[in-house]
Amino acid sequence: MTRAAPSRDELFALYERMLLIRRTEERLRDENKAGNLPGAVHLYIGEEAVATGVCAHLRATDMITSTHRGHGHYLAKGGDLNAMVAEIYARRTGICRGMGGSMHVADFSKGILGANGIVGAGFAIATGAAYSAQLAKEGRVVVDFFGDGASNQGTLMECLNIASLWHLPLVFVCEHNRFSEFSPASTVTSGQISDRARAFAIPTLVVDGNDVAAVWEAARAAIERARDGRGPTFIEAHTYRIQGHMEAESLLLGGQHYRDDAEIEGWKQRCPITSLRKQLAALGSVEVSRLEQIESHIMARVDEAVKFAVASEPADPELAFSLMFDGQQP
Amino acid sequence: MAKKRYIHAINEALFEEMERDPKVIVFGEDVELAIMGDCRGLLARFGRDRIRNTPICEQTLTGMAVGAAAAGHRVILHLMFSNFIYTGMDAIGNQMAKMRLMSGGQARMPITVIASYGGGGANAAQHSDTAYPPLLNLGGINVATPATPADAKGLLKTAIRGNNPTFFMEAGGRGGEQGEVPEGEHLVPFGKAVIAREGRDLTLVAIGSMLKPALAAAKSLAVEGVDVEVIDPRTLVPFDAAAVLASVRKTGRLVVCDEARERCSAASEIAALVAERGFDSLKAPIRRVTTPNVCIPYAPNAESRVIPGADTIIRACLQISPAKTSLFSAAAQRAAGDLLPGA
Numbered sequence: 001m002t003r004a005a006p007s008r009d010e011l012f013a014l015y016e017r018m019l020l021i022r023r024t025e026e027r028l029r030d031e032n033k034a035g036n037l038p039g040a041v042h043l044y045i046g047e048e049a050v051a052t053g054v055c056a057h058l059r060a061t062d063m064i065t066s067t068h069r070g071h072g073h074y075l076a077k078g079g080d081l082n083a084m085v086a087e088i089y090a091r092r093t094g095i096c097r098g099m100g101g102s103m104h105v106a107d108f109s110k111g112i113l114g115a116n117g118i119v120g121a122g123f124a125i126a127t128g129a130a131y132s133a134q135l136a137k138e139g140r141v142v143v144d145f146f147g148d149g150a151s152n153q154g155t156l157m158e159c160l161n162i163a164s165l166w167h168l169p170l171v172f173v174c175e176h177n178r179f180s181e182f183s184p185a186s187t188v189t190s191g192q193i194s195d196r197a198r199a200f201a202i203p204t205l206v207v208d209g210n211d212v213a214a215v216w217e218a219a220r221a222a223i224e225r226a227r228d229g230r231g232p233t234f235i236e237a238h239t240y241r242i243q244g245h246m247e248a249e250s251l252l253l254g255g256q257h258y259r260d261d262a263e264i265e266g267w268k269q270r271c272p273i274t275s276l277r278k279q280l281a282a283l284g285s286v287e288v289s290r291l292e293q294i295e296s297h298i299m300a301r302v303d304e305a306v307k308f309a310v311a312s313e314p315a316d317p318e319l320a321f322s323l324m325f326d327g328q329q330p
Numbered sequence: 331m332a333k334k335r336y337i338h339a340i341n342e343a344l345f346e347e348m349e350r351d352p353k354v355i356v357f358g359e360d361v362e363l364a365i366m367g368d369c370r371g372l373l374a375r376f377g378r379d380r381i382r383n384t385p386i387c388e389q390t391l392t393g394m395a396v397g398a399a400a401a402g403h404r405v406i407l408h409l410m411f412s413n414f415i416y417t418g419m420d421a422i423g424n425q426m427a428k429m430r431l432m433s434g435g436q437a438r439m440p441i442t443v444i445a446s447y448g449g450g451g452a453n454a455a456q457h458s459d460t461a462y463p464p465l466l467n468l469g470g471i472n473v474a475t476p477a478t479p480a481d482a483k484g485l486l487k488t489a490i491r492g493n494n495p496t497f498f499m500e501a502g503g504r505g506g507e508q509g510e511v512p513e514g515e516h517l518v519p520f521g522k523a524v525i526a527r528e529g530r531d532l533t534l535v536a537i538g539s540m541l542k543p544a545l546a547a548a549k550s551l552a553v554e555g556v557d558v559e560v561i562d563p564r565t566l567v568p569f570d571a572a573a574v575l576a577s578v579r580k581t582g583r584l585v586v587c588d589e590a591r592e593r594c595s596a597a598s599e600i601a602a603l604v605a606e607r608g609f610d611s612l613k614a615p616i617r618r619v620t621t622p623n624v625c626i627p628y629a630p631n632a633e634s635r636v637i638p639g640a641d642t643i644i645r646a647c648l649q650i651s652p653a654k655t656s657l658f659s660a661a662a663q664r665a666a667g668d669l670l671p672g673a
């Protein structure tokens with residue numbers, strides 16, 4: 001696999017995308033706290049480098065599958081911000097017209113085959129999409145994002161087998177954020193997850209998921225390989241979930257703890273966005289002002305997205321009937 | 331007797347049965363921290379040999395329940411949301427439901443699967459289903475649908491002591507509701523319905539989560555002069571057909587409400603049963619009140635449009651209510667809307 005580091009402009013683009021995800025989710029966190037969102041939200045804060053570094057190499061026609069923690073994947077793949085926020089607000093203008101919510105944000109026209117509420121559902125969907133892409137011979141690639149917890153669903157092994165056997169244009173990206181809901185990975189997951197792929201003769205790359213350049217490099221090699229028809233790659237990206245499993249998780253925990261505050265603090269010090277900002281700011285004053293522009297531009301976009309959502313009409317309840325089938329009554 | 335929440339009544343049953351029989355074990359995803367509330371405190375009391383977190387792997391968990399039961403344990407598998415029944419369906423349909431007959435009666439399947447069902451929380455399509463209808467069709471699976479804290483405790487204890495697989499379906503939105511719960515030994519038999527409210531004009535069968543809106547509907551209908559009898563079957567398999575038929579013989583009218591989707595719902599099965607065996611007593615067509623044949627949308631306004639509530643039940647009851655009631659009172663017309671026959 002060829003190695004290459006992201007250029008300065010590419011680093012700025014990565015920074016901007018990570019910051020967009022971060023600021024959007026910080027706002028969602030606050031809106032959730034204020035009681036403004038009808039459903040639960042699972043936030044990706046701290047893990048942005050993974051989706052961003054991977055999706056930087058994807059074309060509009062490439063496809064991804066995502067998880068219940070899917071806002072970052074959606075935004076990294078080029079999903080529309082206003083439409084996502086409006087979806088989470090259950091508005092008519094939402095990307096799924098208010099029918100799906102946070103756990104189901106999807107834009108099939110952009111190859112975003114959906115966040116998913118069923119843990120591990122993405123494996124087989126991605127494998128099927130990659131099979132279809134292979135048959136179509138248009139050079140499309142599929143990326144399957146999933147968690148360390150999801151890796152324990154048996155379908156992962158079934159999909160690794162098919163992907164390897166058929167040389168599918170598929171990249172498995174395991175986002176190892178150390179928790180499966182409230183269970184530390186060490187208590188529910190044995191061995192190194194990427195070794196599962198090695199057993200099926202799939203090449204593996206283990207990367208620091210909080211280093212966007214490292215993710216970018218690994219993904220570049222894997223996606224190139226898939227596009228060239230050389231088959232699947234498995235990336236295991238190590239990162240950390242800063243927020244709770246879901247917002248307001250303390251209500252479920254009833255005073256119980258499953259991790260130390262010190263551990264969270266430690267990982268906050270390894271924030272992928274802060275470290276890239278430092279690296280870019282060290283380049284000079286031009287870069288510093290560029291960073292500031294990015295920040296204010298993104299803050300304005302997030303504000304606008306929330307305003308757009310709040311001003312939008314509520315979802316149309318009749319869609320529950322008219323959208324069940326294509327051209328057929330339920 | 332003491333007032334307890336539904337979820338605490340379930341917790342109490344788990345404690346008592348684990349105390350009573352060392353062969354009872356609990357496993358499932360995050361049961362140790364007990365995020366659903368029902369398993370709270372079990373780890374501290376019984377330790378990890380008796381209650382254990384598992385990885386996320388429902389297809390395996392349902393199969394493991396079969397194996398551990400075959401090997402001599404009394405298994406409680408917690409599947410969290412009832413949608414995950416679909417994820418674990420193979421061993422449920424092909425093993426759990428069939429092992430006893432296939433083995434010529436050798437195998438015993440003392441398995442209780444706990445799952446929380448229903449919508450109303452903006453949890454969207456994959457976390458809001460009322461997923462018992464496919465279980466009803468399997469044959470070898472019991473299904474309990476407690477609506478009150480007392481029945482939750484009593485049915486769970488019966489399920490755990492039984493030698494057949496039982497799905498214990500927690501009404502998701504009802505965990506915080508309170509009711510009187512008998513202390514200690516309180517067993518509710520399977521296949522025994524209760525009359526939650528007596529009435530003369532119409533039989534309203536309400537399953538699990540639908541009992542509360544059904545009772546509210548009955549109260550409103552009483553003001554309209556319709557005297558509704560509300561029956562809670564408590565278990566869908568086995569089903570107390572005699573209780574429903576006896577009530578319909580008295581009232582001549584039947585409405586069945588079920589949070590599951592209409593097609594092949596428990597309501598459909600109950601309606602078919604009464605149409606077959608109670609036809610002579612019927613004075614009006616049977617009505618089912620269910621979620622329509624759609625998946626549960628996220629937006630709260632759309633969600634409440636599809637999940638039945640007291641209003642939906644009132645409308646259905648008025649459609650088939652006896653003419654002697656003040657059917658054409660202003661209030662009744664408002665409630666019945668354009669669904670009134672002939673309107």
Ligand SMILES: Cc1ncc(C[n+]2csc(CCOP(=O)(O)OP(=O)(O)O)c2C)c(N)n1
Pocket residue numbers: 067068069117118119120146147148149150151177179180181241245359386388410414417
């Ligand atoms: C089939 C299924 N089982 C269980 C759940 C409940 N659940 C939601 S998220 C989650 C943990 C997922 O862990 P992981 O895959 O590591 O992703 P993370 O939340 O850490 O991003 C679980 C058990 C579910 N949604 N679907």
